[in-house]
Amino acid sequence: MRQRNRSQMKEIEVKKRLDIEFKSKLIRFFKNFLEKIDKTYEDMKRDQLELIRNQQEMIRDQQEIKNTLSEIKNIIQSPKNRIEDRKNQVKDLEHKEPEDTPPQKLEGKRIQKIENNVRNLWDNFKRTNIRITGVPEDEREQDIKNILKEIVTENFPHLVKELDLQVQEAHRTPNKRNPRGPHQDKS
Numbered sequence: 492m493r494q495r496n497r498s499q500m501k502e503i504e505v506k507k508r509l510d511i512e513f514k515s516k517l518i519r520f521f522k523n524f525l526e527k528i529d530k531t532y533e534d535m536k537r538d539q540l541e542l543i544r545n546q547q548e549m550i551r552d553q554q555e556i557k558n559t560l561s562e563i564k565n566i567i568q569s570p571k572n573r574i575e576d577r578k579n580q581v582k583d584l585e586h587k588e589p590e591d592t593p594p595q596k597l598e599g600k601r602i603q604k605i606e607n608n609v610r611n612l613w614d615n616f617k618r619t620n621i622r623i624t625g626v627p628e629d630e631r632e633q634d635i636k637n638i639l640k641e642i643v644t645e646n647f648p649h650l651v652k653e654l655d656l657q658v659q660e661a662h663r664t665p666n667k668r669n670p671r672g673p674h675q676d677k678s
Contacts, residue, residue: 643650
């Protein structure tokens with residue numbers, strides 16, 4: 492029995508040793524496993540943080556691009572708006588009736604007065620007869636048109652054939668004035 496006990500004892504010891512070895516291997520395995528899991532977790536956590544940073548950077552870049560696009564759009568639309576504003580201003584000016592301010596009214600009256608003076612002077616110079624150099628005014632008053640035709644046919648025969656010339660308006664030329672003036676003639 493002793494042998495049996497011994498053999499059982501040995502078996503128990505072997506079992507204990509095996510059990511201890513198994514437990515120690517199992518503990519090492521789990522320890523290694525947990526270390527690997529921890530390392531993997533840390534790596535994943537680091538990767539996730541890096542992804543989050545990258546994502547935030549991308550969002551910032553997108554926001555910058557959006558702002559830049561808005562600025563470009565504003566810059567592009569600004570001349571269009573200016574052109575439209577100018578068109579609207581022109582339309583407004585076209586639709587407004589001009590209001591005469593007192594200086595403009597005075598200027599208008601002054602212009603009318605000057606035009607009347609010019610018209611009066613022109614009427615004084617203008618007469619119904621034609622002065623042709625070398626032909627006295629009294630002679631052939633009736634045939635003045637014929638004299639003009641004769642002069643034109645003598646000097647420009649080809650022009651008379653091509654064109655039908657007619658007198659539209661004739662006026663008297665003013666008398667020649669002394670460039671020194673009347674008051675300087677006497678000296």
